[in-house]
Amino acid sequence: MSLRQKLLLVALCTLALPVAGWLYVRQMETLLRQGQEQALTATATAVARSLAVTDVPLPQSGTGWYVQQALNPITVDGYGDDWAPMTPWSQPLGKQGKLLLAEDDSGFYMYIDVRTARRTRADAGDANALSSDHVVLDLIQGAQHRRYLLASAAPGAFTAQLLDPPAGDLPDRITGQWQEDGSGYHAELRLPSGLGLNALGVGVYTAANGGDPVAAEVRPLWRYSTNVSQELSRLAPEDTRARLLTPSGWLLAQSGKLTTSGSQPGWLSSVVYRSLLANPLEEAEPWTTDVPRLDLPEVQSARDGTSATVWRQGEQRDSVVLATAVPVERDQTVVGVLLLEQASRAVPLLANRAFLSLLLTSFGVMLVAGAILLWFATRLSLRLGRLRDAVERAQLNDGRLDGQWIQGHFPMAHAEDEIGDLARSFQSLFEAVGGYTDYLRTLASKLSHELNTPLAIVKSSLDNLEHAELSDEAQPYLARARDGVARLGTLVRAMSEASRMERAIAAAEPEDVDLADVVRGCAEAYRPLAGTRSLECALPHQPLHMHGAPELIAQALDKLFDNALSFTPSDGWLRLSLRAIDGGAEIELANQGPPLPAAMQGRLFDSLVSLRDKATPGDAPHLGLGLYVVRLVAERHGGVASARNLEDGSGVAFSLRLHGMPRQRLAG
Template sequence: MNLRRKLLLVALCTLALPIAGWSYVRQMEALLRDGQAQALLASANAVARSLVVTGAVQPEPRRSWYVQAPPGPITVDGYGDDWAPLTPWAQPLGQHGRLLLAADDGGLYLYANVRNIRRTRADAGDANALAADHVILTLGTAAGQRRYLLTSAAPGSFTAQPLDPAVDGLPDLLAAQWQEDGSGYQVELRLPTTLHLNVLGVGVYDAAAGGDRMASDTRTLLSYSDELSRELAQLVPDRVQARVLAPQGWLLGRTGRLDSAPDADSQPGWFASLVYRSLLATRLEDANPWSQDVPRLETPEVGQAGAGKPVAVWRSGEERGSVVLAAAVPIERAGQVDGVLLLEQASRAVPLLANRALFALLLTSFGVLLVAGAILLAFATRLSLRLARLRNAAERAQLNDGRLDGLFEQGRFPMTGAPDEIGDLARSFERLFVVVGGYTDYLRTLASKLSHELNTPLAIVKSSLDNLEHAALPVEAQPYLARARDGVARLGALVRAMSESSRMERSITAAEPEDVDLRDVVRGCADAYRALIGTRRLDCVLPEAPLRLHCAPELIAQALDKLLDNALSFTPEHGWLRLSLSAATGGVDIELANQGPLLPEAMQGRLFDSLVSLRDKATPGDAPHLGLGLYVVRLVAERHGGVASARNLDDGTGVAFSLRLHGMPRQRL
C-alpha cells in the first residue's frame, strides 16, 4: 500500500467525528422526548384529578356492556350487514357468541350472533321452548328486572316471551328477528329509549351442551358521554387530544384533535423524515392501534394505566414526519381505578430540532473531512513526489560498474537543503555517493597503479631466472626453474592486460564520433570473421534500408571482436553463429548469437563486470583469460548511451549477446 492510500485511511479516521456527533444528537433527541413526556404526564395527572373532583367520571363496575354509536341507520331484519363496521369491536357472549349494542335517537339496538351447528329448535310460545336453543334477555331499570325468552323454530320475525312477572316501565312483549345459516343463528331487536335501562343481561343456552336454561350475563351499560366530553374540553390544554376510557379501554369521552395541519415551515420533507426515522428516532409504536375513531383502545399502555400505572409512549403520527406523544394515566378514586385518561400531542419540534442538529453536524463534519482529506492528500502527494525525486536521483547517480554519471558535477544531490527528515536522508545519500565515487575512482585506477608497481619486481625476478639458467643447477631443479619462468610469464601477461585495460578505457573515452551506416560496419566485421572461425558457420542478418548512427565505428568493431572471441570459446567445431543488426526505439540493436552451453542464472548479471570469466582455468603454458573482453563491450555500449546484455535463446540451443546503442552526443561548435 502506497503512502497516499495510507494517509487516505488516516483521513477516514475523521469519520469518528460524525459518528460521535450522531450519538450525541440521539442522546439529545432522547432527552427532548423525555422532557416532553414528563410534561405531558404531569398535565394528564392534573386533568385526571380535576375529573375526579368535579365528578365527571363516575365509578364504573368492572363488568359492563358497551353501547356504540351506529355508523348509519340500522334495519332490524336479523342480518348483520348494518353491523359490519362495528364487528371488530363485538363483545364476547358465552363460549360461542358475540354481542353488538348500538344506540341512536331511534332506540337501543341489540344484535347477537351465536355459532351453533347442532340446533334444537322451538318457538318462544311452545311448552318445551326452554329445552331448545334460546337466548335469555334481561332488562333492568330502577323499578326492577325482567327476563325474556328469545327463540324461534324458523327464520323471520318472532315475539319474545316474558319469563318474570310484570315490572313497571318494561314491556310485556318484544318484537325481534331470527335468522339462521349453516354456522348458527342471529337475533336482532330494538328497544325504545323510553325504557331508561341501567342494566342489560344476555345469556345463551345450548341444548346440546346443557347448563342453566335461565342464566344471563347481566352488566351495566357504558356509552360515549357528550357531557363528559364537554367537561374534558374545559380542562385539556390547546393542541392536545384527550380521551377518557373505561378500565377495559372503551371510549367514554373525547375532545380535541391532533394538529394535522402544520405550518409550511414546520413541515419536514420526505428525506428529513426518512433520516429521522432511520437514524435518530428510537423505537416508535405503530399508529394504527391508536386510531382516533375507534370505540376501544387495546394497547399495552392503556392496559398498564388501567392497572394503575402511568405510562408515556411515542408513536408515529398520521402526518408525514410527525410523531405523537401519548400519556395514559389512571383516574383513581379511593384507590379504585374508575377509568383511564389518555392525552396525545403531535410533536414536530423534536424531529425538526434533531434533524437540524444532525444536518448541521453532517455538513460540518463533511466540510472538516473534505478539508482534512485535501490537506492530507496534498501532503501525501508532495511527500510522494519528493520521495520519487530522491529515488530517481539515487537510481540515476550510480551506473552498473559503480561509477557515477556526473550528477555531482552538475550540483549537489537534490533536497539536501531541506530541514526535515527527507533532507537528512538526502544528505546521507549525498555523503554515501561521495564515498562510493571516491572508492570507485580508486578501484578504476588500481589496475594501472598495480601494473606500474609490479613491473620492477617482475623484472628483478625475470633477470634472476635468466642468471640461474647460466648457472650449474642440479637436474632435479630444472622443472622448478621452468615453472618459475612460466609463472613470471603469466604475471607479466596480467600486468600488460591491466595496463591495456586502463589504456583502453582512456581510448574509449577519447574516441571521436561520426555518422556512419552501421550495415557497412557489421558487414565488414562478418566478412573478416569468416576466415577466422574455421568449420563453424556464420550468418549475417542486415536490414534492407540504411541504418545510420552517430558513433565511433572502430569502437563498435572492437566490441564485436570481443564478442566473437568470447563466442568462439564456447561454439563447437561445426556449430553456428549469427550476427544481426536491427533498428530499435531511439537507436539500434546488434546481436551475436552462437550455439553452445547456456548461461548460468547466477552469472547473467555479472558477465560484463571486470575480471569475470566463464572459461575453464588455464593450464600451464596457456595464455590467461582475464575476463576483460566483455567488460570492454560494456564500456563501448555505455559510451554510445546504451547497454550490453546477455540471454539464453528461447529454444535452448545457445546464447545471445546484444548491444543496444543510442549514439554518441554531438559536439557543439
C-alpha cells in the same frame, strides 16, 4: 500507494467527526424524548388521579357490554347489513354467539348472531319454548330487572315472551326479526329510547348442548359519555388529545385534538430527520383510526397497572406524537385507562438544526483539513521529487558520480527538517561512494603503471642471467621465472584493457538497429571459424528492432562464440538463436560440451574468472575477461547475461537478454 493517497486516506479519517456528531445528535434527540416522556406521563398521572377523585362515572372493574354509537339508521329486519361498520367490534356471546349493541336518538338496538349446526325450533309462546333453541334477555334498570324469552319457529317477526312480572318502566312487549341460514340464526330488535338501562343480561341456550334454559350473562353497559368528555377536556392540557378507555380498551370519552405550532418544514428536513436522526417510530394508524376500541400494547400495560409511553409518526409532516397510557385507579383497582397524546415539532426541529450545524461545521473542518493536507502532500511530493531528480543527476552516463555537482548543487541540503537530514545524508553518501568509485576505476590503470617498472627490472635481470653460466639444475627455475614474468605482464595489460573496455562500453552511442541483421551477420562470420563443427542459426521472420549499440552486441557475441568454441569438440555442434521477449529480445548461444560446475555458475560473468585449463609454461594465459564483457554489454542494454546447463545434459547455453538502451532527452 503514493504519499498523496496516503494523506488523502488520513484526511478521510476526519469523517469520524461528523459520525461522532451524528451519534451525539441522536443521543440528544433521545434525551429530549425522555424529558417529554417524563413530563407527559406526570401530566397524565395527575389527570387520572383527578378523574378518580371526582364524581365522574367510571366503569367498575370486570367486563361489560359496550354500546356503540349508530352513525347510520338501522332497520330492524334480522339481517346484519346495517351493522357492517360495527361488525369488527362485535362482542363474544358464550361459545357460539356474537353480540352487537348500538343506540341513537331513535332507540336502543341489539343484534344477536348464534352459530349452531343443529336446531330445535319453537315459538316463544309455545309450551316447549324453553327446551328449544332460544335467547334470554334480561333488562336491568337500576335495582329493577325483567327477563324476556326470544325464540321463533320460522324466519320473520317474533314477539318476546315475558318471563318476569312488570318492573319499573321496562317494556311489556318486545318485538323483533328472526332470520336463519345454514350455519345458525340472527335476532335483531329495537328497544325504545330513554329506558335508562345500566346493565344487560344475555343468554344463549342451545338444545343440543343443554344447560340452564333461563341463564343470562349480566354485564354493565359501557358507552361513550359526552359528560365525561367535557370533564376530561377541562382537566387535560391544551394541545393534547385525551381518551378515557375501559380496562379492556373501549372508548368512554375523548377530548382535544393534536395541533402543532410553527411553520411546516420542507420534505427534505422530514426525510433527514426520519431516516438519520429519529429513533424508531411506531406507525400512526392504530392510534389515528376512529374506532370504539383500542387494543394496543400500551393499553394492556396500563391495565396491568404500569404506565407506558410510545413515540409514533405524526399526522402532519415532520411532526412526532408522544402518547402515554396511565391507569385510572379507584380503591387500588384499575377501572380505566387514560391515553394522553401530544404532537411536537420541537424535537425534530432541534435535531435538524443541530444536525445542520454539525454538517456545516464538519464540512468546513474537513475542507480546511483536506486543503492543508493536500498542500502539505503536494509540497512534500515536490521536495521528494527534487531529491529524486538530484540523485538521478548525480550519476554520469559512464556510471561515475559527479562529485562537483553533488557538493555545489545538491538540493535541500540546508533545510532544517527531516528531508534536509535525508538530503545531507545522501550528499555525504554520494561523496564517499563517488570517491571510492573513482579509486576503484583508476586502480587497474594505477596498478598496471606501477607494476610495469618492477616487471621490467625483473625481466632485464632474467635476460642477464641467460648470459651467465648456470648449472643444469638452475635452468628449469630460470624458465619458470621467465614464464611467470610473462604471465604477470599479460595480467597487467589485461587489467589496463579491462578498464578501457568499461569506459568504451559506457560511452557507446545507441542507435535503432535490427537485431536480426546483427545476429545474422555475426553467424555468417562465425561459420568459417567453426571448422568441422556444425553451426545452426535460428532467426525470426520479422525484423526485431531495438535501440542499442550494434558494435557492443557483436562484441558480446564474439566473446560468447570464442568461449563456446573452446569447449565444443571438433565434431560437435553450436546453435545461435534470437527471439522476441516481453519488452526486448533474447540471444542464446548453445554448444555441445561439458556441463557447468554448480559452484561456478554464479561467478562466470565476473572479471578474471575462467573455467579453461591452466595454460602450460610458455602458453598465453586466459584471463577470463570475455564473459565479463558480455555482462557489461547486457547491463548497458538494461538486460542480464546468464548461463545454464541444457536439460538433456548435452551441453550448455549462454543467453543475453536485452531491453534496449535509454533514449537521450534533448536539452530544452
